[in-house]
Amino acid sequence: MNNSIVTNILLVGVGGQGILVAAEIIAEALMLAGFDVKKSEVHGMAQRGGSVVSHVRYGEKVYSPIIPEGETDILLGFELLEAYRYLPLLKRDGKIVVNNLKINPLTVSIGQEAYPEGLSDRINHFFPDGRMVDGVALAKLAGNVKTANTVLLGALSRLCGIDEKFWVSAIERMVPGKTLAVNRKAFELGRSS
Amino acid sequence: MKEILSGNEAVARGAYEAGVKVASGYPGTPSTEILENVIRYENIDASWAPNEKVALEVAIGASIGGGRALATMKHVGVNVAADPLFTLSYTGIKGGLVLVTADDPELHSSQNEQDNRNYAKFAKIPMLEPSDSQECLDFTRLAFEISESFDTPVMLRTTTRISHSKSVTITNDPVSILPAPKLERNASKYVMLPGNARVRHTIIEERLKKLAAYAETLEINRSEMRDLSIGVITSGISYQYVRETLPDASVLKLGMVYPLPLKSIREFAGRVKVLYVVEELDPFIEEQIRASGITVIGKEILPICGELTPGRVKKAFGIASSEMQTSVQLPARPPNMCPGCPHRSVFYALHKSGAYVTGDIGCYTLGFMPPLSAMDTCICMGAGIGNATGITKVLKPDEQKKVVAVIGDSTFLHSGMTALLDMVYNNSPSTVILLDNRITAMTGRQENPASGFTLMGQESFQVDFAELVKSLGVRNVRKVDPYDFDDTMLAITEEMDRPETSVIITNRPCVLIKRTGVFKRGTPQKVDPETCTGCKACVKIGCPAIIWQTDSGLKGKAVIDPQFCTGCKVCTQLCKFLAIKGNK
The missing domain is CATH 3.40.50.970 (Thiamin diphosphate (ThDP)-binding fold, Pyr/PP domains)
Known part of the structure; x- marks a missing residue:
């Protein structure tokens, strides 16, 4: 089967967390490393606090831009509830990196529903090797709380098996010049976390 | 490159x-x-x-x-x-x-x-x-x-x-x-x-x-012969799903889907044992192939509704998918109006006034979502105004009063103007609220004649909606500041009562407009926990910056996230206990 060598990364989180930019950097880094890459997401609602999902697939040859159901190799969760929501799409032996952050959906903010308890434990129950990353704290340490997405990229980068230089060039290409230094630092902090 | x-x-x-x-x-x-x-x-x-x-x-x-x-x-x-x-x-x-x-x-x-x-x-x-x-x-x-x-x-x-x-x-x-x-x-x-x-x-x-x-x-109509027991005719994104899930199948990939190369299709059909068409939505290719007398399988196994996915194609061909099951009910996370969105107070006022709201396409369609729940129709761009005219034609005067059409600036310019002309020309008593936020917001802030700039970034004129509406013949035109809740509520109730066409124009820009000087951020608001009685008046407007803390106080208390709050002060005006103030 020619698709057995395709690796699938699913990025999930909340509109406004920089997920689409992160997916862009991942795709760029993988292309620079010589892979065929496809990336897919749905725009239009992303800025309004809705659930956001981006698919990145890479390998020698990639056909579908969306990940076949249940075949996600790596789940990169930018928020706990969203990571938990998309767990069923992860392979049983898949890897998961999750930002240890809660963002209340509107129904929770207005007291109609409760934010589910103990999500990190539940994620660890299914995926004992799952990694929790304190993206916000590390981003603050890097110098800008808005670089939490780059911290997560750093954490993810160790799972993709490509040389660090491709990540660095991709970040240089995709991130505006004035925030490059702080993003580089955020990436390093995430990578060594 | x-x-x-x-x-x-x-x-x-x-x-x-x-x-x-x-x-x-x-x-x-x-x-x-x-x-x-x-x-x-x-x-x-x-x-x-x-x-x-x-x-x-x-x-x-x-x-x-x-x-x-x-x-x-x-x-x-x-x-x-x-x-x-x-x-x-x-x-x-x-x-x-x-x-x-x-x-x-x-x-x-x-x-x-x-x-x-x-x-x-x-x-x-x-x-x-x-x-x-x-x-x-x-x-x-x-x-x-x-x-x-x-x-x-x-x-x-x-x-x-x-x-x-x-x-x-x-x-x-x-x-x-x-x-x-x-x-x-x-x-x-x-x-x-x-x-x-x-x-x-x-x-x-x-x-x-x-x-x-x-x-x-045409070279973009190409056959890829592999295993001849299955032949699939496909195009567009469906081609990728076919290659993904049926890697050994022979494929006739159509780059041009109309008109069809029926000779090539007949030839391909003759070389494979069973012929399928894998296409999203309508049986567009399938019906034409069938009409030319070729036996083919398509929508018997594939859905007409919704997009295809690798999993849906697998299911159609009886291939097992590896999706895990989950039975947990989780809070959904639909999109909602941004903190400080000038539409919010309008929809809260419409909700409170019991209006029957005919809407259409834009960010304001989110006024349908709870807790605002203030949209009753949405058909297409510009439809709300014509729908309001039509509804009032069949109702008695006391019910006619309830009908309010809402429409954004870009949608009004797209196809609302002619409908408003009809409304006033044919003497409908409806109220129209023109939600002028100076941008085509829903699709990601595109310029339009209300924004004053063109796609290529050149400065242009800005449409004057009050003058435009008056020139169509509307006599009752009033502007409101949607951040002034009492005034907005008053305008809506007064104009709903008026037995002729009236237009209310809101005047606050989209909070996401980045051009300097358009949207001005206010002082983030703060809830004084001592004064907050937990009455929930502020959470009823569905602002993502207001967080309800169930474990605080006897009934719970509201907290405002200063990162999200833009200082529109709509919630401040709704707090009868004066518990919300500027965060200094």
Whole structure:
């Protein structure tokens, strides 16, 4: 089967967390490393606090831009509830990196529903090797709380098996010049976390 | 050069490489980014038109003038542009003309999931359907060549998964020399009076036959012979799902989905044991194949509703999928109005006043969502005003009063003006609220005649809505500041009571407008926990910046996230206990 060598990364989180930019950097880094890459997401609602999902697939040859159901190799969760929501799409032996952050959906903010308890434990129950990353704290340490997405990229980068230089060039290409230094630092902090 | 491009970016690049002179469109997911990327290239005049009909007419004009022209829109936008489209088929073109229709199977961001391949057959024009970004680029270039070779407009159809997916794409240099545009009269071709149009219709039928013959030789219609026990005819994104899930099957990949290469299809059918068509939405290819007497399996096993996915294709062919089951009910996370959105207080006032709200398409459609729950109809762009007129025609006066149409600035300019003219001309007692936030917000803040700027960043005039509405004949026009809740509530209740057409215009810009001086952030508000009684008046407006803490105080308390709060102070005005104040 020619698709057995395709690796699938699913990025999930909340509109406004920089997920689409992160997916862009991942795709760029993988292309620079010589892979065929496809990336897919749905725009239009992303800025309004809705659930956001981006698919990145890479390998020698990639056909579908969306990940076949249940075949996600790596789940990169930018928020706990969203990571938990998309767990069923992860392979049983898949890897998961999750930002240890809660963002209340509107129904929770207005007291109609409760934010589910103990999500990190539940994620660890299914995926004992799952990694929790304190993206916000590390981003603050890097110098800008808005670089939490780059911290997560750093954490993810160790799972993709490509040389660090491709990540660095991709970040240089995709991130505006004035925030490059702080993003580089955020990436390093995430990578060594 | 090798780049990762989205389908939309690749169409824009293809238009540049094809030497397009004029590009016009109206924003609509998933088509919007095509024109936003066209402006990266020199020598293309790109513009947002007030609606898709105008966009296509601008493109037609450019073509008649001899320049290559591109029109872009979402699937339902083609409905608006259908009038010029069908006659454009008759006139043909001078400079190549390509109409991009970006369809939205699964309704990711649309009001229906119509299959616009049907337009190609209906209007008797060729349609190309790319299946990745490279093909978006290549097919756009090819579409201009076909357009000029056959004197026909060409439709290029993408879907959300093509428009918004990125894949590795090789870009080329632009075509070198195209003829310079100049005025040439050719009335028998471009004046579609019956005498001329009858002649053109015959020519169009001949053109279709020539295109069908051309389809047989076209390289983008290609058969990939593998295992002969299964043969699949497919196109667009479905091709990728077929290759993904049935890697050994023989495939006839159609790059041109209308007209079909029926000889090649018959030949392919003869070489495989069982023939399938894998296509999203309507059985468009399947029905034509069946009509030509070829046995084929399609919608018996594949869904008509929704988009295809690798899993849905697997299911159709009886291949096991590895999805895990989950039974946990989780809080959903639908999109909602931004903190500080000027629409919020209007919808809260409408909710409180018990209005029957006829709406349409824009960010304000989110006024449907709880807790605001203040939208009762949404049909299409501009529909709310006409719907209000119609509803009042069948109701008694006490019920007529409840009917309020809401419409955004861009939607009003798109197709609300004529409906308002009808409302006032035919004396409907409805109230219209024109939610003027100075931008086409829902699709990602595109300029429009209310914003004062063009797509290419040039300063232009700003429409004066009060004057515009008055000139249509509306006598009762009032402006309100939607951040002043009492005034907004008063305006809505007074105008609902008025037994003639009235228009309320709100005057606050979208909070996401980045141009300096348009949206001004206020002081973030703070809830004093000592004064907060937990009455929940503030949470009823559904602002994402207000967080309800169940474990605080006897009943719970509200807290405002200073990161999200823009200081609009609508919640501040709703707090009877004066517990919300500026956060200093």
